[in-house]
Amino acid sequence: MKLKLDEQAFERPSQIQEFVQGLQSQFLPLKFAYIGSAAFTHDQLVKSPSYRLSDIESTLIRERFYTDIVTRLGLSKKSLNIIDIGSGNGLKAATVLDVLFSNQFSVRYLGLDYSQNLLKIAKENIASTLPAFGIINTEVIDFESESFSDAVLKYLPIDQYSLFVLLGHTLGNPLNRIAALTNIRKSIIDKNSSGFCVGIELFDEAKVNETLMNYQNDAFRAAVFTPLTFIGLSPEDGLLDIGFNHSTKNVEVYFEFYQGVHIDCGALGSVVYEKGDRILLFLSHRFDLDTLHRNFAETKFEIVATLLNPKANYALLFSVPV
Numbered sequence: 001m002k003l004k005l006d007e008q009a010f011e012r013p014s015q016i017q018e019f020v021q022g023l024q025s026q027f028l029p030l031k032f033a034y035i036g037s038a039a040f041t042h043d044q045l046v047k048s049p050s051y052r053l054s055d056i057e058s059t060l061i062r063e064r065f066y067t068d069i070v071t072r073l074g075l076s077k078k079s080l081n082i083i084d085i086g087s088g089n090g091l092k093a094a095t096v097l098d099v100l101f102s103n104q105f106s107v108r109y110l111g112l113d114y115s116q117n118l119l120k121i122a123k124e125n126i127a128s129t130l131p132a133f134g135i136i137n138t139e140v141i142d143f144e145s146e147s148f149s150d151a152v153l154k155y156l157p158i159d160q161y162s163l164f165v166l167l168g169h170t171l172g173n174p175l176n177r178i179a180a181l182t183n184i185r186k187s188i189i190d191k192n193s194s195g196f197c198v199g200i201e202l203f204d205e206a207k208v209n210e211t212l213m214n215y216q217n218d219a220f221r222a223a224v225f226t227p228l229t230f231i232g233l234s235p236e237d238g239l240l241d242i243g244f245n246h247s248t249k250n251v252e253v254y255f256e257f258y259q260g261v262h263i264d265c266g267a268l269g270s271v272v273y274e275k276g277d278r279i280l281l282f283l284s285h286r287f288d289l290d291t292l293h294r295n296f297a298e299t300k301f302e303i304v305a306t307l308l309n310p311k312a313n314y315a316l317l318f319s320v321p322v
């Protein structure tokens with residue numbers, strides 16, 4: 001079967017190059033599931049009732065974020081910078097900002113994401129949820145490949161506390177989590193007046209089937225398949241295999257080709273798959289707290305608070321750069 005890469009599906013030329021590299025290595029990083037038209041699919045997925053994880057984290061933010069994190073920062077003024085890494089559609093940040101407003105804080109917000117379209121959606125969602133909010137700054141970044149200290153310096157006052165947040169289990173998605181944490185650590189310039197808050201789902205052997213059920217729905221299948229539509233594939237052209245890899249503790253989604261394909265990538269050459277070849281479209285790691293403490297220590301963060309939901313399967317971790 002002959003296919004052609006649709007260059008119009010991308011937001012900028014550098015994404016096309018990275019996407020073709022991903023096709024060649026049979027691994028498409030999840031960031032491609034959020035670009036172009038996929039940004040709108042993601043916005044709908046987050047707003048759908050099946051996106052349960054989002055509710056667990058939002059509840060933790062509403063009930064514990066202020067008392068267990070913000071009040072312990074020892075701030076002399078009620079003002080903060082919030083740097084939202086991988087802002088997505090902005091609704092999670094809106095919850096954080098709402099909690100801070102309710103406690104009379106003034107906030108400078110910076111949304112950072114790989115997807116330009118999602119940043120636009122985030123601006124609209126925050127503005128409509130919190131009409132009184134002032135300027136919403138946003139910037140395109142790639143925390144998997146480099147630090148983003150320039151973006152932080154460009155928008156935010158350095159004389160007030162900066163709280164970096166990475167929510168929605170986003171840390172579970174990069175293939176190289178240590179590189180992602182290292183890039184984030186390098187982006188924190190004022191280590192004496194900054195903190196880093198991460199929301200993640202924890203590993204529980206007994207609940208693997210329950211975890212997988214969160215992915216067994218049409219909204220997720222459509223979202224995860226979207227990057228393959230950029231080369232003209234349809235879901236009927238192969239098998240979408242959603243499973244849990246016990247050795248890596250990853251939820252993994254592969255697409256397996258029912259027939260050989262030749263993909264014309266224009267000036268970037270071509271990519272060929274044989275029948276039965278598999279491409280990794282999605283991975284989502286499940287963490288245990290010991291590994292997290294080790295990964296954070298290795299990348300120069302110290303975890304100082306661990307907020308768990310009542311089922312103890314989701315954590316908001318607050319750490320400081322050391």
Ligand SMILES: C[S@@+](CC[C@H](N)C(=O)[O-])C[C@H]1O[C@@H](n2cnc3c(N)ncnc32)[C@H](O)[C@@H]1O
Pocket residue numbers: 030031034046054085086087088089090091092112113114115118141142143144145166167168169170
């Ligand atoms: C799982 S969503 C979470 C969105 C939001 N924080 C929430 O909690 O709803 C992950 C977000 O991170 C962004 N993202 C993924 N990889 C990225 C990368 N390498 N650099 C910057 N943003 C990335 C995606 O575009 C997406 O908006």
